[in-house]
Amino acid sequence: MMNLFDQYQQKQVKDMTVGDRVRNAFKILSLNKRTKKNGDSFLALELMDKTGNIQGKIWEKVETYAPMIQAGEIYRINGSITEFMNKIEIKVESVEPVSEDDREINRADFEETPPFDVEKTFQEMMETLNSSITNPFLVQLIHHFSDRYGDPFKGHYGALKIHHAYAGGLLEHTLSVIKLAISVSDFYGLDKEIMVIGALFHDMGKLLEYTRTPTVEITGEGGLIGHIVLSNQIFLEIKKQIKDFPSDLSLKIQHLIVSHHGEREFGSPEVPKTPEAFALHIIDLLDSKLKIFQDTIQQTDVERLFSEYNRVLGRRIYNPKKEDE
Numbered sequence: 001m002m003n004l005f006d007q008y009q010q011k012q013v014k015d016m017t018v019g020d021r022v023r024n025a026f027k028i029l030s031l032n033k034r035t036k037k038n039g040d041s042f043l044a045l046e047l048m049d050k051t052g053n054i055q056g057k058i059w060e061k062v063e064t065y066a067p068m069i070q071a072g073e074i075y076r077i078n079g080s081i082t083e084f085m086n087k088i089e090i091k092v093e094s095v096e097p098v099s100e101d102d103r104e105i106n107r108a109d110f111e112e113t114p115p116f117d118v119e120k121t122f123q124e125m126m127e128t129l130n131s132s133i134t135n136p137f138l139v140q141l142i143h144h145f146s147d148r149y150g151d152p153f154k155g156h157y158g159a160l161k162i163h164h165a166y167a168g169g170l171l172e173h174t175l176s177v178i179k180l181a182i183s184v185s186d187f188y189g190l191d192k193e194i195m196v197i198g199a200l201f202h203d204m205g206k207l208l209e210y211t212r213t214p215t216v217e218i219t220g221e222g223g224l225i226g227h228i229v230l231s232n233q234i235f236l237e238i239k240k241q242i243k244d245f246p247s248d249l250s251l252k253i254q255h256l257i258v259s260h261h262g263e264r265e266f267g268s269p270e271v272p273k274t275p276e277a278f279a280l281h282i283i284d285l286l287d288s289k290l291k292i293f294q295d296t297i298q299q300t301d302v303e304r305l306f307s308e309y310n311r312v313l314g315r316r317i318y319n320p321k322k323e324d325e
């Protein structure tokens with residue numbers, strides 16, 4: 001007998017187009033109650049399957065669904081694909097919890113897995129650190145870091161939104177910044193060890209800035225203190241365990257951490273005042289912005305010669321895929 005699911009094509013997020021009927025399982029990442037101009041409320045959802053994320057809206061029975069839905073859980077959603085502001089979204093008609101023994105649902109499909117081998121990349125980062133650091137205090141600093149923060153560091157997001165916003169993103173970004181710090185310090189004759197350690201710690205505060213479970217969410221510390229100060233805090237906490245850590249060395253590293261956003265209006269309490277700090281700031285900017293260029297091109301349809309306007313970069317990005325064909 002044909003079951004209800006077979007009446008619908010079970011398209012995944014990446015293949016969905018306007019007009020499709022949907023009766024799929026999604027993990028609900030977030031749920032927000034909003035108000036329409038006429039005063040009625042609706043629910044805005046962020047949903048994911050293993051192929052991507054999509055927004056959803058619930059216009060009816062808001063009072064029934066709002067208390068029922070829990071962010072981080074999987075639900076079967078019935079609805080249709082519509083378009084809003086050039087993006088597809090789901091007009092949700094009903095939401096059903098999935099049972100524990102629903103054999104069509106493999107929970108692992110809804111766990112976000114990093115897009116690369118995290119263990120290997122972490123090992124590469126540790127090898128890169130070990131081969132560039134000789135100062136015995138900094139060697140100890142690296143050991144304490146990997147003992148205390150190695151595991152959470154591996155799977156953490158690089159950002160809430162914008163760049164490296166996926167599991168493993170912090171690791172990927174940090175390794176890039178470390179490698180670039182080595183090249184730039186060699187080229188300009190800067191203090192390589194200070195730059196490498198500054199690179200390792202610069203965004204470490206992101207471990208405290210947002211949590212990963214059940215969904216990625218900003219923490220109280222993250223919202224009230226921010227990762228720049230939190231990175232400095234983690235550095236100080238690790239440094240405390242090392243006997244006689246020289247205060248001038250600490251000060252130089254702390255300066256790299258707190259000035260890495262480059263300008264006070266971008267959250268840094270001080271602007272970079274050493275060549276190493278300035279170089280680290282530019283490297284950080286380079287890696288985060290180039291990542292946005294690459295992601296934007298990748299997400300732009302082959303048919304389009306330019307991407308949508310990107311708010312962070314303040315421009316549309318040229319999409320060479322069409323001409324390459």
Ligand SMILES: [Fe+2]
Nearest residue numbers: 202203227260
């Ligand atoms: Fe940062």
Ligand SMILES: [Fe+2]
Nearest residue numbers: 173202203284
């Ligand atoms: Fe960064």
